[in-house]
Amino acid sequence: MNKSNTVFFKNAPRILSSAAVCGSKESEGIIGSYADITLADDMFGESTYEKAECKMLSSAISLVIEKSGLKEENIDVLLSGDLLNQIISASFAARDFTFPFLGLYSACSTMSESILLGAALVDGGYVKTAVCATGSHFASAERQYRYPLELGCTRPPQAQWTVTGAGGLLLGRSDKGIRVTCGTMGRVCDFGVTDVNNMGAAMAPAAADTIIRHFRDTQTGPEDFDLILTGDLGALGSRIVKDLTWEKGFDISNNHVDCGEIIYKVIESEFQGGSGAGCSATVLNSYILTKMNAGLYKRVLFAATGALLSTVSSGQGESIPCISHAVRLEV
Amino acid sequence: MTGRTRENYNRNYLNYVKTQDPPTKHLKNCAAAFGVGGLICCIGQFIRYMFMYAGLTGDELAGATSVVLIFIGCFLTGLGVYDRIGRYAGAGSIVPITGFANSVTSPAIEFKTEGWIYGMAAKMFTVAGAIIVFGVFSGVLVGLIYYFI
Amino acid sequence: MVQAEILDILFTYLKAFAVGGGICLIAQFIINFTDLTAGKILVYFMLAGVVLTAIGVYQPLVEFAGAGATVPISGFGYLLANGAMKGAEKGFFYAITGSLTAASAGVTAAVVFAFIMALIFKSRTKRN
Numbered sequence: 001m002n003k004s005n006t007v008f009f010k011n012a013p014r015i016l017s018s019a020a021v022c023g024s025k026e027s028e029g030i031i032g033s034y035a036d037i038t039l040a041d042d043m044f045g046e047s048t049y050e051k052a053e054c055k056m057l058s059s060a061i062s063l064v065i066e067k068s069g070l071k072e073e074n075i076d077v078l079l080s081g082d083l084l085n086q087i088i089s090a091s092f093a094a095r096d097f098t099f100p101f102l103g104l105y106s107a108c109s110t111m112s113e114s115i116l117l118g119a120a121l122v123d124g125g126y127v128k129t130a131v132c133a134t135g136s137h138f139a140s141a142e143r144q145y146r147y148p149l150e151l152g153c154t155r156p157p158q159a160q161w162t163v164t165g166a167g168g169l170l171l172g173r174s175d176k177g178i179r180v181t182c183g184t185m186g187r188v189c190d191f192g193v194t195d196v197n198n199m200g201a202a203m204a205p206a207a208a209d210t211i212i213r214h215f216r217d218t219q220t221g222p223e224d225f226d227l228i229l230t231g232d233l234g235a236l237g238s239r240i241v242k243d244l245t246w247e248k249g250f251d252i253s254n255n256h257v258d259c260g261e262i263i264y265k266v267i268e269s270e271f272q273g274g275s276g277a278g279c280s281a282t283v284l285n286s287y288i289l290t291k292m293n294a295g296l297y298k299r300v301l302f303a304a305t306g307a308l309l310s311t312v313s314s315g316q317g318e319s320i321p322c323i324s325h326a327v328r329l330e331v
Numbered sequence: 332m333t334g335r336t337r338e339n340y341n342r343n344y345l346n347y348v349k350t351q352d353p354p355t356k357h358l359k360n361c362a363a364a365f366g367v368g369g370l371i372c373c374i375g376q377f378i379r380y381m382f383m384y385a386g387l388t389g390d391e392l393a394g395a396t397s398v399v400l401i402f403i404g405c406f407l408t409g410l411g412v413y414d415r416i417g418r419y420a421g422a423g424s425i426v427p428i429t430g431f432a433n434s435v436t437s438p439a440i441e442f443k444t445e446g447w448i449y450g451m452a453a454k455m456f457t458v459a460g461a462i463i464v465f466g467v468f469s470g471v472l473v474g475l476i477y478y479f480i
Numbered sequence: 481m482v483q484a485e486i487l488d489i490l491f492t493y494l495k496a497f498a499v500g501g502g503i504c505l506i507a508q509f510i511i512n513f514t515d516l517t518a519g520k521i522l523v524y525f526m527l528a529g530v531v532l533t534a535i536g537v538y539q540p541l542v543e544f545a546g547a548g549a550t551v552p553i554s555g556f557g558y559l560l561a562n563g564a565m566k567g568a569e570k571g572f573f574y575a576i577t578g579s580l581t582a583a584s585a586g587v588t589a590a591v592v593f594a595f596i597m598a599l600i601f602k603s604r605t606k607r608n
Binding site: 355357360361363364365366367368369370371372373375376377378379380390393394395396397398400401402405406408409410411414420421422423425426427428430431432434435436437439440441443451452455458459461462463465466467469470471473474475476477478 | 500508509518526530531545546547556567583595596602
């Protein structure tokens with residue numbers, strides 16, 4: 001129980017650049033003015049939504065490299081994943097580039113998992129630079145996990161809206177930029193939630209578990225952070241995670257922010273807020289990192305959460321196992 | 332945490348989650364379902380009257396009415412309107428025969444990117460197939476029961 | 481005389497509205513209080529239509545409410561069961577084929593129109 005699952009990066013890899021691409025609906029919200037590309041049309045000029053998702057991801061990766069001033073041959077590895085079966089968006093996006101690709105699947109927590117692994121690779125000196133990126137698309141996720149788009153079914157009040165967007169960042173060694181100082185690897189938590197529409201309640205225990213373990217492993221508390229950023233718990237999940245951490249003696253209510261909760265302008269009409277891998281990826285890589293570079297936030301704990309379910313498992317009545325990985329970002 | 336303790340813990344958590352659930356708007360939902368469902372039935376009645384004036388009777392009349400309603404359902408689905416009605420009306424637009432048309436058309440449109448045969452045609456009945464299967468099975472059962480008594 | 485006819489027609493619409501809306505209301509009630517999805521609701525209501533027709537409850541409802549009882553999916557079940565019952569009078573073979581024969585118009589229309597719509601339209605993403 002008391003074993004530490006937190007890895008410390010002594011050489012503190014830094015975020016050299018970041019980029020985000022977001023859909024038209026997302027661009028109306030908080031990230032609109034911070035994203036690098038906002039799509040006027042969710043198809044992105046492609047014939048299918050899957051192709052559009054793939055193009056968003058590869059645009060985000062290209063932009064990250066371009067903004068860092070490096071060339072494609074200077075990039076050592078790409079760590080990426082997405083929500084679709086066999087992570088097709090990430091692997092198809094990787095075919096546009098010449099550097100190696102490590103595919104990850106951690107559902108909506110792919111962003112923090114890729115930062116954690118990328119930072120470990122850079123810190124250990126195995127690679128000089130690593131691109132971490134992920135994305136999701138409302139239409140492709142909806143069709144894979146739920147129903148066809150045109151089916152006239154109601155969305156229950158617990159439901160969330162999958163974010164159309166992609167984001168990425170470049171990790172490397174440098175003497176300026178935001179540092180990734182440590183990260184806590186997540187454990188799979190399953191509290192028996194079977195309602196696939198209630199992702200917030202399913203994922204909140206995983207987020208709470210990882211956040212609390214991070215505090216214990218690093219002997220810190222909520223007051224040491226300017227911001228505790230979770231991925232896509234939504235309004236309901238955020239309430240639950242605050243309750244769960246409070247129960248264990250940590251009060252995060254003052255500095256906890258959820259990407260899903262803030263991404264859309266009017267939360268009531270989107271029910272609980274945004275979800276999907278693209279949710280934390282776009283918010284972190286545009287809004288949060290810009291604010292950190294400006295010095296508004298000095299220390300951020302980024303704990304994205306992911307629900308590791310598939311349509312097969314939920315069809316067979318399995319509950320939803322969830323995971324959360326945390327990384328600490330410091331200016 | 333294994334076995335019974337885990338089960339208990341989960342039950343506690345699920346009970347707690349229930350208390351946090353956002354409230355369902357029962358009154359609004361039910362009123363919308365009643366109104367829209369009733370309206371669709373009235374449209375059906377109107378079509379029925381029209382065919383009656385055209386001189387159709389019996390099975391022909393019932394068949395023609397449902398064909399027109401199904402066409403309306405399919406067409407509104409194609410235009411992308413039906414799911415908006417569904418978002419608002421819930422069961423009011425699911426339960427009428429137009430909802431059946433919607434559940435056939437929506438996967439057909441959605442999955443045509445995966446090819447005409449394995450995409451559009453094969454997945455056309457992903458939702459509505461169950462209705463056909465159970466309908467035919469129960470229909471045969473009723474037929475057999477009536478035949479033997 | 482004319483006035484009576486108009487009143488009669490209006491009353492028919494009212495009955496259709498009330499019964500059809502009522503069936504949808506029951507479905508909405510079930511959706512609200514359980515976690516049944518749209519597909520399951522459709523199947524259960526269709527089966528309910530079959531059973532109610534078989535025990536002879538649905539036929540009077542159809543006569544009373546007209547489209548109010550035939551337009552909801554339970555009316556599809558009514559069609560199936562009615563076809564089977566009529567077929568059973570004709571013989572063993574028709575007892576089996578009767579239900580689908582009666583429902584053939586609806587199923588054929590759904591397949592044909594869905595096909596045509598798939599030819600014409602593309603699915604579009606949603607913004608709300």
